[in-house]
């Protein structure tokens with residue numbers, strides 16, 4: 268093992284899958300969210316493993332992410348959450364299922380299917396119940412229904428919405444309103460449609476906090492990767508990604524010597540520093556410099572000193588048993604991506620998805 272690497276632990280993934288399954292009733296589908304390279308991990312390895320475990324559906328944000336999965340042999344249905352008309356060709360040729368969220372996208376996609384002389388193409392209808400990001404409003408239902416009554420070009424596979432604050436229990440009233448609005452609008456839509464698509468509204472935190480919102484399917488992202496949005500739930504899960512590096516070089520400095528660009532760190536005594544082959548180009552934010560962030564070496568904490576460089580950063584290893592070549596951990600076992608994120612007012616989602624593509628992924632099967 269050499270250099271900086273992201274270990275992807277499929278055993279942790281299996282554990283998290285089983286844990287999230289244990290939270291939902293038998294018969295409720297699970298959609299594995301594998302957008303953004305599988306939350307920065309390795310989308311193909313994660314998706315193939317989840318497929319083996321029996322996941323019912325996948326979701327990606329953009330069509331090219333679904334194309335990668337199909338090219339790797341993934342057979343399970345894939346919902347594209349935010350398709351763009353430019354991607355419709357790729358969507359249809361790779362049997363991806365678009366979320367239709369606006370009159371414009373619905374109309375362009377219908378035309379596209381017509382031109383291709385296809386029919387009953389599976390699509391998913393997104394309703395906006397308060398996030399105000401994507402989706403039709405309840406007041407659009409009749410106009411949307413007309414489109415589906417007009418022709419059999421499209422088949423509504425599911426109707427869905429997205430919770431605004433499922434992890435925030437101070438927003439319970441708002442969330443409950445979203446759940447009841449979704450119930451109402453889906454009922455109205457189904458009665459006009461004449462057949463019954465499956466319904467889904469929750470992400471990971473909704474699975475945990477709102478059993479009444481599981482409907483027919485839940486969309487699980489962060490939970491599968493080992494984070495539950497509370498310390499208690501995160502404890503029940505296991506981090507899939509472990510970010511590790513290695514000491515490239517040690518430096519013995521005397522008091523008054525500085526480290527890194529612009530001399531941002533100046534030694535106050537004799538110290539030992541280690542240079543690591545990972546920088547802000549790899550997703551280690553510059554905001555973690557100057558002792559905000561730290562790493563673990565031989566079980567001890569070493570602060571990041573000075574400014575984080577593009578390709579490297581330096582840590583203070585004074586008093587820590589280590590050598591050039593020693594292993595360093597950013598997060599994964601000794602700390603997790605959530606605590607790492609808190610140092611810069613970030614969240615696990617951002618830390619995980621920021622890990623650059625320059626860092627090699629090592630998939631660990633056992």
Ligand SMILES: *Cc1c(COP(=O)(O)O)cnc(C)c1O
Pocket residue numbers: 300302348429469470471472486487488489490
């Ligand atoms: C990303 C995403 C999810 C997954 O959310 P987690 O909190 O990671 O479980 C679910 N639904 C939609 C619409 C998303 O964009």
